[in-house]
Amino acid sequence: MTSLTITIIVIFVTAFVVAYLKATWRDRCLKDLEGFPVIISLKDGKTVWGTMNLESTGMLLRYSRPHKSGSHFETGFIIYKNEYAGVKAIYRILSDLDDAQRKKREMKTLLSRSGFFIAVRRMIRNFFAAVRDGVVESMKLLIGQVTPKSSVLSGKDKYVSRMGESFVDYIGNSYDPLLEKLIGRRVVYERFEEGSWREHTGILQNYTKDFLEIINTSTPVHITLSPRRSKNIHLGIEIERKDDSVVVMNHRQTSIKILSSDEEHILEPGQKKAINVSENITIELNEEIDVVFPRSEVIVRHTVD
Incomplete structure:
Protein backbone atom coordinates (compact mmCIF):
# COMPACT_ATOMS: atom_id res chain seq x y z
CA MET A 1 0.00 0.00 0.00
CA THR A 2 1.50 3.31 -1.07
CA SER A 3 1.91 6.32 1.19
CA LEU A 4 -0.63 8.20 -0.93
CA THR A 5 -3.25 5.49 -0.37
CA ILE A 6 -2.58 5.47 3.37
CA THR A 7 -2.90 9.25 3.52
CA ILE A 8 -6.21 9.24 1.64
CA ILE A 9 -7.57 6.54 3.96
CA VAL A 10 -6.49 8.56 7.01
CA ILE A 11 -8.21 11.65 5.64
CA PHE A 12 -11.50 9.87 4.92
CA VAL A 13 -11.58 8.00 8.25
CA THR A 14 -10.80 11.20 10.15
CA ALA A 15 -13.48 13.08 8.21
CA PHE A 16 -16.09 10.46 9.15
CA VAL A 17 -15.05 10.52 12.82
CA VAL A 18 -15.15 14.33 12.92
CA ALA A 19 -18.60 14.35 11.28
CA TYR A 20 -19.94 11.91 13.87
CA LEU A 21 -18.45 13.78 16.82
CA LYS A 22 -19.79 17.10 15.53
CA ALA A 23 -23.26 15.57 15.34
CA THR A 24 -23.21 14.25 18.92
CA TRP A 25 -20.83 16.44 20.94
CA ARG A 26 -22.27 18.74 23.62
CA ASP A 27 -20.36 21.11 25.87
CA ARG A 28 -19.99 19.43 29.29
CA CYS A 29 -20.54 22.68 31.24
CA LEU A 30 -23.86 23.16 29.47
CA LYS A 31 -24.72 19.47 29.96
CA ASP A 32 -24.66 20.02 33.73
CA LEU A 33 -27.60 22.44 33.34
CA GLU A 34 -29.70 20.24 31.07
CA GLY A 35 -33.13 19.51 32.47
CA PHE A 36 -32.95 22.40 34.95
CA PRO A 37 -34.73 25.78 34.93
CA VAL A 38 -32.23 28.43 33.85
CA ILE A 39 -32.08 32.14 33.10
CA ILE A 40 -29.96 33.19 30.14
CA SER A 41 -28.64 36.73 29.91
CA LEU A 42 -27.70 37.76 26.38
CA LYS A 43 -25.21 40.46 25.41
CA ASP A 44 -27.89 42.41 23.54
CA GLY A 45 -29.71 43.00 26.85
CA LYS A 46 -32.42 40.39 26.34
CA THR A 47 -33.23 37.87 29.08
CA VAL A 48 -34.84 34.47 28.44
CA TRP A 49 -35.67 31.63 30.80
CA GLY A 50 -37.06 28.12 30.79
CA THR A 51 -36.04 24.47 31.23
CA MET A 52 -32.94 23.70 29.17
CA ASN A 53 -32.96 20.97 26.54
CA LEU A 54 -29.44 20.71 25.09
CA GLU A 55 -28.50 19.31 21.70
CA SER A 56 -25.25 19.33 19.73
CA THR A 57 -26.56 22.14 17.51
CA GLY A 58 -27.89 24.41 20.25
CA MET A 59 -30.36 24.59 23.11
CA LEU A 60 -34.10 24.90 23.56
CA LEU A 61 -35.56 26.67 26.60
CA ARG A 62 -39.03 25.28 27.26
CA TYR A 63 -41.39 27.77 28.92
CA SER A 64 -43.33 26.72 32.01
CA ARG A 65 -46.48 27.92 30.25
CA PRO A 66 -47.27 29.08 26.68
CA HIS A 67 -46.42 32.72 26.01
CA LYS A 68 -48.78 34.73 23.79
CA SER A 69 -47.01 36.79 21.13
CA GLY A 70 -49.25 38.48 18.58
CA SER A 71 -51.63 35.94 17.09
CA HIS A 72 -49.78 32.84 18.28
CA PHE A 73 -48.56 31.15 21.46
CA GLU A 74 -44.87 30.37 21.93
CA THR A 75 -43.72 27.43 24.04
CA GLY A 76 -39.95 27.77 23.89
CA PHE A 77 -36.91 29.81 22.82
CA ILE A 78 -34.07 28.43 20.66
CA ILE A 79 -30.43 29.49 20.85
CA TYR A 80 -28.31 27.95 18.11
CA LYS A 81 -24.73 26.90 18.70
CA ASN A 82 -23.36 29.62 16.42
CA GLU A 83 -25.18 32.14 18.66
CA TYR A 84 -23.35 31.08 21.85
CA ALA A 85 -20.99 34.02 21.37
CA GLY A 86 -23.94 36.27 22.23
CA VAL A 87 -24.50 34.60 25.62
CA LYS A 88 -23.40 36.61 28.65
CA ALA A 89 -24.26 34.13 31.40
CA ILE A 90 -26.50 31.15 32.15
CA TYR A 91 -27.90 31.07 35.69
CA ARG A 92 -29.48 28.29 37.74
CA ILE A 93 -31.11 29.72 40.87
CA LEU A 94 -31.02 27.14 43.65
CA SER A 95 -34.21 28.30 45.35
CA ASP A 96 -36.14 27.65 42.10
CA LEU A 97 -35.29 23.93 42.10
CA ASP A 98 -37.76 21.33 43.32
CA ASP A 99 -36.72 18.35 45.46
CA ALA A 100 -36.08 16.07 42.47
CA GLN A 101 -33.95 18.69 40.77
CA ARG A 102 -31.96 19.32 43.95
CA LYS A 103 -31.17 15.60 44.26
CA LYS A 104 -30.20 15.46 40.58
CA ARG A 105 -27.88 18.45 41.03
CA GLU A 106 -26.26 16.95 44.14
CA MET A 107 -25.70 13.64 42.36
CA LYS A 108 -24.11 15.34 39.33
CA THR A 109 -21.84 17.36 41.61
CA LEU A 110 -20.80 14.31 43.62
CA LEU A 111 -20.12 12.09 40.60
CA SER A 112 -18.14 14.77 38.79
CA ARG A 113 -15.63 14.84 41.65
CA SER A 114 -15.44 11.31 43.03
CA GLY A 115 -16.63 8.81 40.44
CA PHE A 116 -13.97 6.36 39.24
CA PHE A 117 -15.18 6.32 35.64
CA ILE A 118 -15.49 10.10 35.67
CA ALA A 119 -11.86 10.36 36.77
CA VAL A 120 -10.73 7.95 34.04
CA ARG A 121 -12.74 9.80 31.41
CA ARG A 122 -11.27 13.11 32.54
CA MET A 123 -7.75 11.67 32.31
CA ILE A 124 -8.39 10.43 28.77
CA ARG A 125 -9.94 13.75 27.73
CA ASN A 126 -7.06 15.72 29.19
CA PHE A 127 -4.56 13.47 27.46
CA PHE A 128 -6.08 14.13 24.06
CA ALA A 129 -6.35 17.84 24.75
CA ALA A 130 -2.73 18.03 25.92
CA VAL A 131 -1.40 16.35 22.76
CA ARG A 132 -3.67 18.34 20.44
CA ASP A 133 -0.89 20.37 18.84
CA GLY A 134 1.23 17.27 18.40
CA VAL A 135 -1.50 15.46 16.47
CA VAL A 136 -2.11 18.47 14.24
CA GLU A 137 1.59 18.84 13.50
CA SER A 138 1.90 15.11 12.77
CA MET A 139 -0.87 15.34 10.19
CA LYS A 140 0.88 18.29 8.60
CA LEU A 141 4.11 16.31 8.36
CA LEU A 142 2.28 13.31 6.93
CA ILE A 143 0.73 15.38 4.21
CA GLY A 144 4.01 17.19 3.61
CA GLN A 145 5.75 13.92 2.77
CA VAL A 146 3.38 13.03 -0.04
CA THR A 147 2.34 16.45 -1.30
CA PRO A 148 5.23 16.82 -3.79
CA LYS A 149 4.23 13.47 -5.36
CA SER A 150 0.53 14.17 -5.72
CA SER A 151 -1.37 17.05 -7.27
CA VAL A 152 -4.51 15.78 -5.49
CA LEU A 153 -3.19 16.85 -2.08
CA SER A 154 -1.16 19.81 -3.23
CA GLY A 155 -2.18 22.99 -1.42
CA LYS A 156 -4.42 21.11 1.03
CA ASP A 157 -2.25 21.72 4.12
CA LYS A 158 -4.75 24.13 5.70
CA TYR A 159 -7.65 21.75 5.14
CA VAL A 160 -5.85 18.82 6.77
CA SER A 161 -4.70 21.06 9.62
CA ARG A 162 -8.27 22.19 10.34
CA MET A 163 -9.47 18.60 10.17
CA GLY A 164 -6.86 17.51 12.69
CA GLU A 165 -7.76 20.36 15.03
CA SER A 166 -11.47 19.51 14.82
CA PHE A 167 -10.78 15.85 15.55
CA VAL A 168 -8.95 16.54 18.80
CA ASP A 169 -11.26 19.40 19.84
CA TYR A 170 -14.32 17.14 19.72
CA ILE A 171 -12.58 14.40 21.68
CA GLY A 172 -11.45 16.48 24.56
CA ASN A 173 -11.68 20.27 24.44
CA SER A 174 -8.80 22.38 25.74
CA TYR A 175 -6.80 21.20 28.73
CA ASP A 176 -5.78 23.78 31.30
CA PRO A 177 -3.54 22.33 34.04
CA LEU A 178 -4.15 25.36 36.27
CA PRO A 220 -26.49 39.72 40.58
CA VAL A 221 -28.98 38.23 38.11
CA HIS A 222 -30.85 40.79 36.02
CA ILE A 223 -34.08 39.99 34.21
CA THR A 224 -36.11 42.29 31.99
CA LEU A 225 -39.90 42.08 32.19
CA SER A 226 -42.49 43.58 29.84
CA PRO A 227 -45.60 44.66 31.81
CA ARG A 228 -49.04 44.10 30.27
CA ARG A 229 -52.56 45.15 31.14
CA SER A 230 -53.30 41.71 32.52
CA LYS A 231 -51.45 40.16 35.45
CA ASN A 232 -48.50 37.98 34.59
CA ILE A 233 -46.17 36.00 36.85
CA HIS A 234 -42.58 35.41 35.75
CA LEU A 235 -40.10 33.60 38.02
CA GLY A 236 -42.32 34.30 41.03
CA ILE A 237 -42.66 38.01 40.20
CA GLU A 238 -46.16 39.32 39.42
CA ILE A 239 -46.41 42.41 37.22
CA GLU A 240 -49.33 44.39 35.83
CA ARG A 241 -49.46 47.68 33.93
CA LYS A 242 -51.89 50.33 35.16
CA ASP A 243 -51.86 53.58 33.17
CA ASP A 244 -48.34 55.06 33.54
CA SER A 245 -47.29 52.80 36.39
CA VAL A 246 -46.42 49.14 36.87
CA VAL A 247 -47.59 47.17 39.90
CA VAL A 248 -45.05 44.59 41.05
CA MET A 249 -45.61 41.92 43.69
CA ASN A 250 -42.87 39.65 44.98
CA HIS A 251 -43.95 36.02 45.38
CA ARG A 252 -40.37 34.78 45.74
CA GLN A 253 -38.88 33.62 49.03
CA THR A 254 -36.22 36.34 49.01
CA SER A 255 -36.21 40.09 48.41
CA ILE A 256 -35.88 41.52 44.90
CA LYS A 257 -34.59 44.86 43.65
CA ILE A 258 -36.44 46.87 40.99
CA LEU A 259 -34.11 49.01 38.92
CA SER A 260 -35.44 52.11 37.18
CA SER A 261 -33.80 55.10 35.56
CA ASP A 262 -34.11 57.33 38.63
CA GLU A 263 -34.17 55.05 41.71
CA GLU A 264 -34.11 51.54 43.11
CA HIS A 265 -36.88 49.79 45.01
CA ILE A 266 -36.52 46.81 47.36
CA LEU A 267 -39.46 44.44 47.61
CA GLU A 268 -39.51 41.89 50.41
CA PRO A 269 -41.36 38.57 49.98
CA GLY A 270 -45.12 39.17 49.75
CA GLN A 271 -44.71 42.92 49.27
CA LYS A 272 -46.41 44.90 46.47
CA LYS A 273 -45.42 48.26 45.01
CA ALA A 274 -46.49 50.57 42.16
CA ILE A 275 -43.57 51.94 40.12
CA ASN A 276 -43.94 54.97 37.86
CA VAL A 277 -42.35 53.70 34.66
CA SER A 278 -43.63 53.65 31.10
CA GLU A 279 -41.23 51.06 29.67
CA ASN A 280 -39.94 47.62 30.61
CA ILE A 281 -38.62 47.06 34.10
CA THR A 282 -35.43 45.34 35.23
CA ILE A 283 -35.42 43.10 38.29
CA GLU A 284 -32.24 42.20 40.16
CA LEU A 285 -32.06 38.93 42.08
CA ASN A 286 -29.34 38.28 44.65
CA GLU A 287 -29.43 34.63 45.68
CA GLU A 288 -27.17 31.59 45.76
Missing part, protein backbone atom coordinates in the same frame (compact mmCIF):
# COMPACT_ATOMS: atom_id res chain seq x y z
CA LEU A 179 -7.94 25.06 36.16
CA GLU A 180 -7.78 21.27 36.35
CA LYS A 181 -6.22 21.46 39.82
CA LEU A 182 -8.90 23.90 41.00
CA ILE A 183 -11.97 21.82 40.12
CA GLY A 184 -14.05 21.33 43.26
CA ARG A 185 -12.25 24.16 45.08
CA ARG A 186 -13.52 27.60 46.04
CA VAL A 187 -12.03 30.32 43.88
CA VAL A 188 -12.31 34.05 43.29
CA TYR A 189 -13.40 34.95 39.78
CA GLU A 190 -13.43 38.37 38.17
CA ARG A 191 -16.33 39.60 36.06
CA PHE A 192 -16.58 42.85 34.10
CA GLU A 193 -19.71 44.63 35.37
CA GLU A 194 -20.86 48.20 34.88
CA GLY A 195 -17.51 49.41 33.61
CA SER A 196 -15.20 47.70 36.12
CA TRP A 197 -13.92 44.27 37.14
CA ARG A 198 -15.62 42.88 40.24
CA GLU A 199 -14.70 39.87 42.33
CA HIS A 200 -17.01 37.04 43.35
CA THR A 201 -16.37 33.70 45.05
CA GLY A 202 -17.69 30.27 44.13
CA ILE A 203 -16.70 26.66 43.52
CA LEU A 204 -15.17 25.84 40.14
CA GLN A 205 -17.24 22.87 38.98
CA ASN A 206 -16.05 22.45 35.40
CA TYR A 207 -14.49 24.13 32.40
CA THR A 208 -14.22 23.73 28.64
CA LYS A 209 -12.48 25.76 25.98
CA ASP A 210 -15.61 27.95 25.73
CA PHE A 211 -17.20 28.00 29.19
CA LEU A 212 -16.56 28.08 32.94
CA GLU A 213 -19.03 26.52 35.39
CA ILE A 214 -19.15 28.06 38.88
CA ILE A 215 -21.50 26.67 41.55
CA ASN A 216 -22.60 27.91 44.97
CA THR A 217 -21.87 31.51 44.12
CA SER A 218 -23.70 34.82 44.41
CA THR A 219 -23.65 37.38 41.62
CA ILE A 289 -26.83 30.32 42.21
CA ASP A 290 -24.91 28.09 39.84
CA VAL A 291 -23.74 29.83 36.68
CA VAL A 292 -22.02 29.05 33.39
CA PHE A 293 -20.00 31.92 31.93
CA PRO A 294 -18.32 32.20 28.54
CA ARG A 295 -14.59 32.28 29.22
CA SER A 296 -14.48 35.64 27.43
CA GLU A 297 -16.64 37.12 30.21
CA VAL A 298 -14.96 35.76 33.36
CA ILE A 299 -11.49 34.86 34.58
CA VAL A 300 -10.47 32.80 37.61
CA ARG A 301 -8.07 35.02 39.55
CA HIS A 302 -7.47 33.71 43.11
CA THR A 303 -7.64 30.53 45.11
CA VAL A 304 -9.40 30.57 48.50
CA ASP A 305 -8.45 28.59 51.59
